[in-house]
Amino acid sequence: MKASHSLRKTCLMALLALGSSVAVAADKLPVLDVESLKPTREQTIASLNTVELLRRHHYNKMSLDDELSSEVFDTYLRQLDPQRSLFTARDIAEFEKNRRNLDDMLLAGDLNFGFQMHRQQIDRVNQRMVYILSILNQGIDTLDFNTEQTIQIDREDADWVADEDALKQLWRRQLKDEIIRLKLAGREDQAIGELLEKRYKNQQSRLAQTRSEDIFQNYINALAQVYDPHTQYMSPESAENFDINMSLSLEGIGAVLQSDDEFTKIVRLVPAGPAAKSEQLAPADRIVGVAQEQGEMVDVVGWRLDEVVKLIRGPKGSSVRLEVIPAANPKTDMTSRVVNLVRESVKLEDQAAKAEVLDFSEQGRDYRVGVIEVPGFYIDFKAYRRGDPDYRSTTRDVRRLLQELQEKEVDGIVLDLRNNGGGSLQEATELTGLFIERGPTVLVRDAQGQVQVLDDPDSGVAYTGPLAVMVNRLSASASEIFAGAMQDYGRALIVGEPTFGKGTVQSIQPLNHGELKLTLAKFYRVSGQSTQHRGVVPDISYPSLLETTDIGESSLPRALPWDTIKPVPYRMEAELGSLIEPLTARHSRRAADDPDFTYTLARIELDRAMKERKVLPLNEAKRREEQKAFEDKLLALENTRRKAKGEEPLESLEEEDPFLEAGNNPMTEPLEDKDKEDDPFLAETGHILIDLLQLKEQVVKAS
Known part of the structure; x- marks a missing residue:
C-alpha cells in the first residue's frame, strides 16, 4: 500500500519509538520559559470587552454565573487535555477549587487562573516529550509487543490517573499503540525513527515558542464556545486568516481548514478549487504533512493552524503536496496518501x-x-x-x-x-x-x-x-x-x-x-x-x-x-405528502438490487462495528489479525459489488480502484465528468423523478 501514517485524532501527542541508532541528547532539549507567559493589559481589556458583548448581544441569552463558570471550566479542561493523558487526579483536585469562580474572575478581567492552568499543561506536555524521547533513545526493540496489555481507544470520559507514575505508564502504552499503528500501516522501523525524530524535536521546539497570545486565545475561547461553537475570539493574527478560505482571498488549494486537537482538518472544499477538482480530498480528511514542489514532506502534526496555512499557501501556479489521512478510513486505519495540487485562484x-x-x-x-x-x-x-x-x-x-x-x-x-x-x-x-x-x-x-x-x-x-x-x-x-x-x-x-x-x-x-x-x-x-x-x-x-x-x-x-x-x-x-410513501417503496425495491446502495449499507455496518470497540490489544500479532479480518471483509464487500456490476474482482485492496482510493460515497461526488452509470445516486434520483411523474399521471387519470 502507499506510504502510511499512524495518527489518532484523540491523542494529544502521537508517540512512537525510534530505532536504537537514534539518540536524543537531554542537554539539547529546548528550554521552556513558562513563567514569562502572563496576560497583557491589552488582553485584559479585550477579555472585558468580550464578556460584555457576549452578555449583551449573543443570540443565546445566558448569565455569566456560577453555572456558566462550571461549563467554561469543563470546556477549557477539554481543550487543554482532551484525552485525559496530561493531568493527574491531584492536578484536577487543585483546579476544581476554582470551578465556580471563573465568572467572577472574568467579570473582573482577572486571567491569571486560566494562564496558570495552561502553564501547567505546557509543563506536563514537556514532561511527556522528555519521557518519550528517553524511551526512543533506548530503541523500539526495548518495548514488548507480545503482552496481553490493552489500551482504551477514547479517553475523553476516562478517570484521571492517580499520579505522575501512572501517567508514565499511560504514556508508555500510548507509545506502543502508535508504534503498532505505524507498523500495520506499512512503515519500516527506520522510517518510523526518522519521522518521529523530526516530529518530536519539532514539537518540542514549537512548545518552547508558545506565546502569551496563544494562551489568551484558548482561554477566552473556552468562554466564547460555551455560548455556541460559531462564536469565537480571533487574535489579530487569526483575524487575518478568518475561516482560512484559501482560494477566495489568497492563492491556495481551495479549502476551509480548522484545528482538530493536534491535527489540521478539512472542513469544506471550495467548489471548483484545486482540492475539489482533484477528487482526492474530502471534508474531515486530516492533513499530516505538507511539501513544496519536490521538497521534503514536513510533518505538521501538533502545529498551529496559522503555521500550517502558511505552508499550504503559495504563488499561483506552484505545486504543493499534502499527506492526508482520509476521513473514510476506520478510526484505527491510519493509512495516509499524498495528494498533489497546483495552487490557483477560483474564478x-x-x-x-x-x-x-x-x-x-x-x-x-x-x-x-x-x-x-x-x-x-x-x-x-x-x-x-x-x-x-x-x-x-x-x-x-x-x-x-x-x-x-x-x-x-x-x-x-x-x-x-x-x-x-x-x-x-x-x-x-x-x-x-x-x-x-x-x-x-x-x-x-x-x-x-x-x-x-x-x-x-x-x-x-x-x-x-x-x-x-x-x-x-x-x-x-x-x-x-x-x-x-x-x-x-x-x-x-x-x-x-x-x-x-x-x-x-x-x-x-x-x-x-x-x-x-x-x-x-x-x-x-x-x-x-x-x-x-x-x-x-x-x-x-x-x-x-x-x-x-x-x-x-x-x-x-x-x-x-x-x-x-x-x-x-x-x-x-x-401537496407531495401523499406520494412520499409509494415513492419510497419504489425506491426501496430498486435500492435492494442496486450494488452501490447495498455496498454502502454493508460498509456502514462494518465501520460501525469497528467504531464500537472500546479497547485495542497492544499485542502486534493480535492487531495484525484484527486488521486482516477487517480488510478481508472489506475486500469481500467490494468484490460482491463488482460482481453484481459485471466488473472484474480485485485480488487485494492494494489494487488501483477509484471507489476505494477516494474512500468516498458517490453521494458526495459532483456531476462534473460523470454520467448516470458513474453516479448511481444521481441515476436513482432520476428514477424517483420519473416515479413522481408516473404517480401524478395516475392521479390525473383516476380523477
Missing part, C-alpha cells in the same frame, strides 16, 4: 451552475431528465454594483439553464446541491423565486426575538414541471434555506442525506485587540422550523459513509438546538 465562471440531460427508458417509454448542478450561491457583486446588465449570479445562470433544458423537452429536472456549502442569502431567496409564484422564503430571528421575513416579491415561475433537489451532509447554509423552502411549499422532492444543519448568523465585532465572531440570529423556514442542528431531512433518504458524528452541526459541542417559531402565511404550490 466565478468555474463555480457556475452547469447542466446536462440524462436519458432513461422505463416500461417501454423514453424519459429525459435534466440535471442542474449548483456548486454555490454566488453573485458577481462588483459587476452588480457597477450596474453591469450581464452580471453573473446563481439565479441568472439557473434561469438560463432551465430555459435550455425545457427547450430540450425534458420530463423533469434535478437540482443537485450536494457539497454546496452556501453563499449569498439573497441568491437563495431569488433562486426559490424561480419555482414559486410569490411568497416568503426564509425567516431571520434576532436575539431580541424580532423576526424578519425575506420573500420573493415577483410573480411568475421559471419552471413548473416535476422537480427534485439532491442534498447531502455537506449541503449547508443557503442550500438548506432553499431546500427547506422547496420542501415546505411542496414544490420539490428532497432526496439524499440530512443536510449540515447550520442555521445561525454571525457578525464580526472589532475589539481593542483582535475580533469577536458573534452569533446574533437564527434562520427559520416558512413553516417555522429551524434549519439549525437537524438540517433539512430528505423526503427520501440515501445511505452515506460520512458519519454525522464527524461532520455537521450536530457534531459540534454546544451547538444551538433545533426549535420552531410561529410560521408565516404561505400558499402550498403542491
Whole structure:
C-alpha cells in the first residue's frame, strides 16, 4: 500500500519509538520559559470587552454565573487535555477549587487562573516529550509487543490517573499503540525513527515558542464556545486568516481548514478549487504533512493552524503536496496518501451552475431528465454594483439553464446541491423565486426575538414541471434555506442525506485587540422550523459513509438546538405528502438490487462495528489479525459489488480502484465528468423523478 501514517485524532501527542541508532541528547532539549507567559493589559481589556458583548448581544441569552463558570471550566479542561493523558487526579483536585469562580474572575478581567492552568499543561506536555524521547533513545526493540496489555481507544470520559507514575505508564502504552499503528500501516522501523525524530524535536521546539497570545486565545475561547461553537475570539493574527478560505482571498488549494486537537482538518472544499477538482480530498480528511514542489514532506502534526496555512499557501501556479489521512478510513486505519495540487485562484465562471440531460427508458417509454448542478450561491457583486446588465449570479445562470433544458423537452429536472456549502442569502431567496409564484422564503430571528421575513416579491415561475433537489451532509447554509423552502411549499422532492444543519448568523465585532465572531440570529423556514442542528431531512433518504458524528452541526459541542417559531402565511404550490410513501417503496425495491446502495449499507455496518470497540490489544500479532479480518471483509464487500456490476474482482485492496482510493460515497461526488452509470445516486434520483411523474399521471387519470 502507499506510504502510511499512524495518527489518532484523540491523542494529544502521537508517540512512537525510534530505532536504537537514534539518540536524543537531554542537554539539547529546548528550554521552556513558562513563567514569562502572563496576560497583557491589552488582553485584559479585550477579555472585558468580550464578556460584555457576549452578555449583551449573543443570540443565546445566558448569565455569566456560577453555572456558566462550571461549563467554561469543563470546556477549557477539554481543550487543554482532551484525552485525559496530561493531568493527574491531584492536578484536577487543585483546579476544581476554582470551578465556580471563573465568572467572577472574568467579570473582573482577572486571567491569571486560566494562564496558570495552561502553564501547567505546557509543563506536563514537556514532561511527556522528555519521557518519550528517553524511551526512543533506548530503541523500539526495548518495548514488548507480545503482552496481553490493552489500551482504551477514547479517553475523553476516562478517570484521571492517580499520579505522575501512572501517567508514565499511560504514556508508555500510548507509545506502543502508535508504534503498532505505524507498523500495520506499512512503515519500516527506520522510517518510523526518522519521522518521529523530526516530529518530536519539532514539537518540542514549537512548545518552547508558545506565546502569551496563544494562551489568551484558548482561554477566552473556552468562554466564547460555551455560548455556541460559531462564536469565537480571533487574535489579530487569526483575524487575518478568518475561516482560512484559501482560494477566495489568497492563492491556495481551495479549502476551509480548522484545528482538530493536534491535527489540521478539512472542513469544506471550495467548489471548483484545486482540492475539489482533484477528487482526492474530502471534508474531515486530516492533513499530516505538507511539501513544496519536490521538497521534503514536513510533518505538521501538533502545529498551529496559522503555521500550517502558511505552508499550504503559495504563488499561483506552484505545486504543493499534502499527506492526508482520509476521513473514510476506520478510526484505527491510519493509512495516509499524498495528494498533489497546483495552487490557483477560483474564478466565478468555474463555480457556475452547469447542466446536462440524462436519458432513461422505463416500461417501454423514453424519459429525459435534466440535471442542474449548483456548486454555490454566488453573485458577481462588483459587476452588480457597477450596474453591469450581464452580471453573473446563481439565479441568472439557473434561469438560463432551465430555459435550455425545457427547450430540450425534458420530463423533469434535478437540482443537485450536494457539497454546496452556501453563499449569498439573497441568491437563495431569488433562486426559490424561480419555482414559486410569490411568497416568503426564509425567516431571520434576532436575539431580541424580532423576526424578519425575506420573500420573493415577483410573480411568475421559471419552471413548473416535476422537480427534485439532491442534498447531502455537506449541503449547508443557503442550500438548506432553499431546500427547506422547496420542501415546505411542496414544490420539490428532497432526496439524499440530512443536510449540515447550520442555521445561525454571525457578525464580526472589532475589539481593542483582535475580533469577536458573534452569533446574533437564527434562520427559520416558512413553516417555522429551524434549519439549525437537524438540517433539512430528505423526503427520501440515501445511505452515506460520512458519519454525522464527524461532520455537521450536530457534531459540534454546544451547538444551538433545533426549535420552531410561529410560521408565516404561505400558499402550498403542491401537496407531495401523499406520494412520499409509494415513492419510497419504489425506491426501496430498486435500492435492494442496486450494488452501490447495498455496498454502502454493508460498509456502514462494518465501520460501525469497528467504531464500537472500546479497547485495542497492544499485542502486534493480535492487531495484525484484527486488521486482516477487517480488510478481508472489506475486500469481500467490494468484490460482491463488482460482481453484481459485471466488473472484474480485485485480488487485494492494494489494487488501483477509484471507489476505494477516494474512500468516498458517490453521494458526495459532483456531476462534473460523470454520467448516470458513474453516479448511481444521481441515476436513482432520476428514477424517483420519473416515479413522481408516473404517480401524478395516475392521479390525473383516476380523477
